[in-house]
Amino acid sequence: MRSLESYSRKFYWRFYRLVALAVIIMMAVLTGSLLLGDSVRGTLVQRVGERLGPTETIIASGTGFLSDTVTSHPLMAHARGYLLVDGFVSVDEKLLPVYVWGTDADSLLPGEALVNEPLSAKLPELNSLILHLPAHNMVPSGSLFVTQRYATQMRLNVTGVKSIGQGGNLLLKNEQTLPLNVFVNRQYLAEAMELEGKVNILLADDIISEQQLAETWQPEWSGIHLSDTSLTCDGIFIPREIVDRLSGSATRYFSYLANEIVAGNDSLAYPFVTAVGEWQGEPLRGRDIILSDYAAERLQVSEGDSVSMSYFVAKDLKNLETRGRKLRVKRIVPLADFIGDNLLTAEFPGLSHVEKCTDWDSDLPIRMERVTKADEDFWYTYRQTPKAVVSYDAVSRDWVNTFGSATALRFASPPAVSLSPGDAGLLVFHPRGEGLSAARNGVDFAGLFLALGFFIILAAILLMNNPLLEMLTLRTGEVQLCRQLGFSDGAIRKALFREAFSVILLSSPIGLLAGLLYSALTLWLLGNVWSGATHTEGFALHIRPLTVIIGWVAGLLICAASLWLVIRSVLRAKHRNGAVASSGKQHGLVPSVLFLLLLGLTVTLTAFNFLSLRSMPLFIVCGLLWLLAWSLFLRVFVTRRLSALRPRFSVLNMKWQSVHTRLKQHQLAYWTLAMGVFTVFSVGLNRPDMGSNGQATGGWQYYLESRIPIQYDLNSPAARRKLSLLSLPDSTTFLPFLRHAQDDASCLNLNRVSTPTVLGVDLGAMSAFGLTMESVGPSSTMDSELWTMDSPQVFIDEEALTWSLMKSVGDTIFYQDGLGERVPVVIAGTYPTGLFHGSAIMSLPGFRRLWPKENGVEVLLMRSSRPAEAAEVLSTAMSEYGLSVQTVGERLQMFFEVTETYLVIFLTLGALGLLLGIFSLLIIVRKNLAADRPAVSLYRTMGFSEPLIRRLLFRENILVPLYALCVGASGAVISISANAAGAGAAAILLSALFIVILCLFVYFGIKLIIKKYLI
């Protein structure tokens, strides 16, 4: 029996080679997709190792800094200290955001730098680079008393490239995108940024728990100088939490630069004034001021006299307001008293260490013409010694800021309360577990590519079935003979199954190899041609034997089931080609009614969906119902045509009779082509066109992103003056966003993200973006008042919420606030995916409550009556900030490139599947022609001319495919109803053209086969 099967296999090899081809294709797509999933996941997991190196614990200093001596503590034996700064380099007028790592490793000398491989690939020459950095120093940039410089730059000699193995791709975010890193000598970087002896990140190779850190942490590490009598900070401002905790036993000091103190015609310009709770044991009340004898003499006032003091107060984004207070001189004390108390003074950058007042480098609008020689003389001798002391309670509301509520504390007795690392803003992370989880639960490429390649698999199954069907039909005589010889149907079935399955089994290993190639090729395409979907490169093939086995077994099972069904259907078929016996009406009624019902349902659902719901899945269901309805119609139509033509026998009658006889095969062809066209074109035409979605842009024209946070309100004339933006068109307005940088939850990130980046904004301005809150109702727009509630809440765009976070409205995300506390943040609603895709939107009050020290603007929207001109001015004037200026369309395009790329992949695979489908159709035609051979011979003997025979055969075979193409295309049109405006004329025209090409391809393919066959 086995040898008989072997002979049969050889004899029918012309059919089996097509079966083998189909099995190879199906196995390749199936196994290849599964391997692709493994490979992407494996690559992401590998990336976690590459970007973290041996790091197990990250200790971040928040907005402050840590002493570099920390690493000498035994707990930090395996830790390295880094000064990590966001910077940028300019290459060919393009800004490249880079991470600058100040490191003690790598034996880097001052002025030397190493770059990682991705950055080296982007640099035209590797000799040197100019690095642009924020002008950090110990005092936060958001406070009033900082220098005018917000940015600085360094010229570095690039001495080499740091490879992945050497930790070149160090990155602390859960992203697959390769970072652009610059490694420099830490001391050199620290000096340039006036941060000598400081680090802001500790990377430890072992696990350090929060508790271990709390047990060993010393305030000095965080630049907090705590003694039995006083407390000061390197960052000048003592965080409010520390002040509140210790203030019970402490006197608070707040040193401030006032604008002037005036008494009659006399004044002191820009005097340092210190607010204190009490002076020498005597409490100070609201209007009290204590002057030094020097100040009293210059103001010519005595105790009890009135003076007025004015000073700047910063509102949001350093919008300055001058406020004044009427004060009464409570006491005049010797200047020596002020000089003797070092807590009365604070060393503000740009002010304290200069020789003359005119050398002050301050961000405040100081009018130097008001500084007199007497002021200069005082400064020369006493520097920032205060000229007066005022009540802390009276001015604290105006003077304290988000960075602190005192510049010094004095204790009457040693404080009983101890401080914790959280008080200093220290955050502890263990990134590996989170990174691996993000990588392993990232985008499921196996599922994605199985879905994308589904139609190829389906077409491959059809491609396998058709030659099998053709061969088995040819062998019906053989089957009959076997029956006559006493073989049971079961035995015949088994024999045929064994014969065909052995071909499937033998070709399957080739399919697995093809799967490897498919996977490798797709990975290459994903890293190169289709990198728009992944935003990275270097995907590596990861082969898990279990996956290969699963793919192989699944493929074999599918083939076996399909083969079994084909054999069963052939063996069960009797009188396959019988003519319609009598009236032909017996098939008409039920399908007719069903057709009408389905058509009615489709039209009603489509109209309802179009007018109200506009649900994409429902439109697709409508499209499928449409296909089903017209499939029924095909049957009804053929039967009715036959009935109508019955009274007179004609060529038409012949055509419809032939179609009717092979209706099952024609239905197979119908579904293959109609589904293929429907799937490919509905997806193709549904390609979103974000630019046309008003809500996606909110009416704004430009999206600006600053590498160095902007501390000013660009809408204010003062800020424009300061930043040389006076040439901006007057109509230019900005919408600023604060940013708490976390992971990117957009489609650009393949990792599963748990805490997306948060953007803080005035929610009132967000109504234009269609921000809605579920609990209020889908059409309700949030206003900022609702955001004064206790629990912080965020909005997340629909796509990121569903696909990246896999959460829904009402769920909670846990963020670490500025104190390192884990804070639950409720997802209150969604907004249409658009400019802020992948970010969570929070109200400004909520943002400030969670991260009070993060107050520079990194994201802005801009609109103007002359937008291009405004963009040009901004690019030029703010080049030091690393301001990237892009139109909202460009920004959206970046996101839609991902969708677009997936659609291109789908369309490519779908088109391949469609071609396979058409190939299957041509095999069906060939089979029909083979079955028609006796008829053709008969036609010839009866005097039918060759053109007439060709025409007859052609009409029989072309009718259903063309019908299927038309129905599939019209179904696709229904499925894009929701996106009719967005599809774009070009896409519709292109699709129409493609349909025409398909029709022509099918038309001429069938014609060619018939011509070849008749020769």
Next chain:
Amino acid sequence: MIRLENITKRFTDGQHTLTVLDALSLQVDRGEFIAVTGESGAGKTTLLSILGTLLLPDEGRYFLHNTEISASTPPSTLCQLRNREIGFVYQDHRLLPQFTVWQNILLPTLATKSASTDDEQQRALELLDFMGILDLKEKPVTILSGGEQARVAIARALINQPSLLLADEPTGQLDAANAQAVADLFRKVNTELHTTVIMATHSSLMAKVALREVRVHCP
């Protein structure tokens, strides 16, 4: 009516050439009933194919109704000739399974026009009656017996009232009773419809039914 002069037909597969008919000459008058006999491979079917204009001879001349059939005869003329003047009956009947009995019979009428005429439909009914199978008119051919199928095939061959009926082993698949009945039918066609019948057969019974026997031998 038919004149064959030194007809030679060879078949080649590229390497070998097989001469099937070698200088065969034959004259057939109108109304004759001829049985062509000979062993298998003698060229009976080839002869019928040449007579039916499906094959052209390599050598010699073939006249049908005094018109020479040759390579220069336009294909359309040959088609017309086959359709109007010649009817074919095969051993396997070659009925098209997708059509009913009535439709199978009317099939030749569609070779030159898009629909059968009323006359042709009427003639189909008469032929069905003539063959004694009128009650099978709307039946699918797949359910007919061998004898019934043979009758349908003969009726189909006669629908265009050809002057020549060519039959290739028409009783080859039939039992003796049915074979006799079919033989009688051919005789009836020949005598009542005055159709010239040329029938290739192995059967001595069928050969005896014919008025003349032409025996072909392997060359």
